[in-house]
Amino acid sequence: MNCRLCCREAEENGFCQLHSKAYKNVLEKFRVWEAASNVIWSQYLVEIQKNSLTGVWAKEVAKYLIEEENQK
Ligand SMILES: [Zn+2]
Structure with a gap:
């Protein structure tokens, strides 16, 4: 199974x-x-997605979680 956000394991x-x-x-x-x-x-x-201090990885996670929230 791959990561939900990238193609890594x-x-x-x-x-x-x-x-x-x-x-x-x-x-x-x-x-x-x-x-x-x-x-x-x-x-x-x-x-945190807007925050410039948030790392790239965390931003990707936040984006994913927002989309997940919107699907509920
Ligand atoms: Zn990943």
């Missing part, structure tokens, strides 16, 4: 090692943001 959560790491960072950061500002998940994803 998926390792964890359906993501490759790099995207999985980024995914975990995104989740971890959300807990911090949520505690500090009551931001909701979808809002948070949009924010």
Whole structure:
């Protein structure tokens, strides 16, 4: 099985090692943001995608998660 975001081999959560790491960072950061500002998940994803400090990998993950949210 390939990563949900690139053609590398998926390792964890359906993501490759790099995207999985980024995914975990995104989740971890959300807990911090949520505690500090009551931001909701979808809002948070949009924010980190816009944020210039967010790494490329995390941005790809955020984009994917936004699309996933929109499909619900
Ligand atoms: Zn990947």
